[in-house]
Amino acid sequence: MIGVLLLFAVAGLAGQAVDPAALSQQARQALAQGRYEAAAGLYRQLAAQLPHVAGLRMNLGLALFQGGSYREAAAELQTALKMDASLSPAYLLLGLCHAKLGEPASAIVPLERAVKADPNNGIAVLELGDAYYALGRYAPAVEQFRRLTALRPSDPLAWRGLGLSLTEQSQVLFGQLAPQSPEALTLLARARLASDEPKAAYALLRQALQKNPLFGPAHALLAELFQKTGHPDWAAAAQVKATPPSGPYAAIVAASEEALAALHRLAALGPSAALYETEAEAARARGAYPEAVAAWRKALALQPGQANLERGLARALFTVKEYEEALPLLTKHALEHELGEALLETGKPAAAIPHLLRATSLHAQAALGRAYLAADQPAKAIAPLRAALSVDADGSLHFQLARALQRTGAVAQYREMDRLSQQLRQKKAEQQQTIGSTEIAPL
């Protein structure tokens, strides 16, 4: 980072109490040697002596940033920019501080300024893309990552960012479609066909064409399906009714195809932490959890000790119930919910409770209730379980609450909760009915 930024140098200011030029030199040396605390101290002295020199504030911000004091660094950088709004490196540093602090919304404006000042600064473009992505603003994220792939075609992070942003963008567009619309059903069919599930794809296409018999993209996909399943005559008949995609359907298809192409480019670059991280996330998304664990391990082998990769591995190990291996990483990164659940699952409900109390999600509340039940404290289980009921998709939380109520003698409430639990369980079972057994025939 130091190499990227232009340090403001103090010169020709001899005659002060302590020679600022000498101090400046010492500070630059300290910074270069990685003695960030010392550098920050020296820049503080300089800033005190020369309070109107914005560049010194920026350097102080840089030293603090390098030392990991992001909040303090941000304050100094904001001061520097108030003093001199043209101090463009400070914008980038300030944006980086907010990114490190997990404040992408605050990072956007300074990063936009940094990119505007230097459109070819890859770090600024990457960070801005990441910030947009973190905020769910996928269209501007795509724009930044496209720019980055042009600037740095061999940077895995550029292709990863572009692939993920486009994937999310297509998901957002998909979510805007009516769930049972011909467009949505055809897109689902497209995904099933890509997964080599022609019967399921066919069933969805049939539904789509029942909604709109003239929906051309469905006919086009049907033709492709028939061709794949060895029915060229049916395929030819379907192709007659096919029309090219348009509107939101076309946009979604285009985004997902470009995403796939970007991720293929990422893979073509060869092994990188970004590639394995992407593989891990993709594996998790399709439920291939052991593959996710393997991918996180590969990523960490390339970048040992990197916090986000360790957190990814910890969560993946938790998901595959490798609790003993996950526990040190969960503890290290204070992933309270997962840590609490891991302790609970390894038979330590009393140890789990403090961690689950510190976690805030509704799923953590559910786990807290279960921990209290396992620790023979059913009365304490009731409140957190009740709080978590809104995330109960399968009746299990209602059941746990019913058990807590039963064990505390609240018979009427127990019966009502048990009834609701059974209703939800039944509903879930009905949802699990599969559509994959439909026989393929011409429509």
Added chain:
Amino acid sequence: MKHALLRFLCLPLTVFGITFAPVPGPGFVLRHAPTEEKHLPATMAGGLAIFDYNNDGRPDLFFANGAELPSYRKSGPLYWNRLYRNDGNFRFTDVTEAAGLAGEGFAFGAAAADFDQDGHIDLFVPALPQSKLYRNQGDGTFREVALPPLGPWTVAAAWLDYDNDGRQDLFIVNYLQWSPANNPWCGDRSKKLRVYCHPRHFAATTNQLLRNQGDGTFSDISAASGLQKFPGKGMSASIADYDADGHLDIFVTNDGLPNSLFRNKGDGSFEETAFTAGVALPDRGLAISSMGTDFRDYDNDGKPDLLVTALAGESFPLFRNQGSGQFQEVTVQARLAPLVARKSGWGVVFADFDNDGRKDIFTANSHVNDRIRETSADSYELACSVFLNRDGKTFADATSGSPELAVAVAAHRGAAAADLDGDGRLDVVVTALGAPARIWRNTTRNSNRWAAVSAGVPLNATVTIGAQANTASSSVGYSSSVVGPVHFGLGTAEGEAVVKITAPGQPAKTGRVPARNSP
């Protein structure tokens, strides 16, 4: 060899309480006919029975065997069910042909009991396409007895005298509505990974109760008893009078559905009480792949408790009977949860393997999915487990005390325990898909004494010595069965032990048995 030695040395040798060593098995190999079609029966075989078929005082072995799929044809001796006569000292003779028990169809297990009260133990064998009941004629041969229609897929059974008329009735566990014609493709097509379908792909079915008419025939009273109202996907059944009302109750493990507990109302009918009793689901509230079950008192409070085996990640829920018809899941409190978190189990036995007066646990482990390794960190073939009952409340993994057992991975299915060599220590017989059945000789060395109660013990009676209560149930684990003396470990107690036998519908009896030393 060096590698194997290292594996032994790496095992946590912290518990030495129970030890088993392999002895040559009888030679039975469980043929389950696996194919790429993933016919569901192929992963469901493996029940066995231990009973003294010839009344020579030594427990004999019966193994159910598979058949070709999807034809269910036993195309040759490889697929025969097998009966092995125990000749003592772990020597066995195959008497299948002479006994007439080679059988037909794809058999899943066995349920043994003397249903006709002639002093000879008879045998029910659940199978596809048709289950069989064999009457022991007392001359070393068995003859088939007609039964009412069963099905669609009977996988296990349990004998009980549900109406206290002194005759053993037959509870039939039906699995689900699968057939070769209804065998969908399940798995990941993109990887060409076909697996056995989850039970949710098939419709549930109901269990059946056959009343013993006392004349060698049975009548199907499933409707009249109320059982027909409760569909499930049964895997195994265990029997006990859990609410101590003098009527035997039935617990059924369901695969992917809440378990069933059929409370015997004493008027010829049953009510389903699993939810109110707290055994339908583990405390997590999700239905699991419940497999085997055993229903015995592990904490010496006189009340039968329930243990269920399931798949990796589901735990093996232990339900403690708290009295008043209520159970509490205590898997975590009993310290079993972390020990079984990654295990998948089928057969399960509560038995006192070290004769210290507390029942331990043996589980026959394996995943149901032979390709599980391709989609998860779990393994298909696993070693069996032994859990030592430390204090009546908690368990410790004692498997490592038996190095050969700890590394003998296989697709285990059935398990049953009995004192095969008469040395006062309970041995274990296990089956595994596509592999030889194994006998694990109990080699535990301690000075604990034991007693065996056999005379005058009706099936499913509760036998107590001091605080210990044992149910003389023949059904155990996964589709398996044991009929024989009721075994007690007596710790260091000397002299004679006072025995109380309580059978539903009969006056309690008391007697004395000597506390015996093992060699």
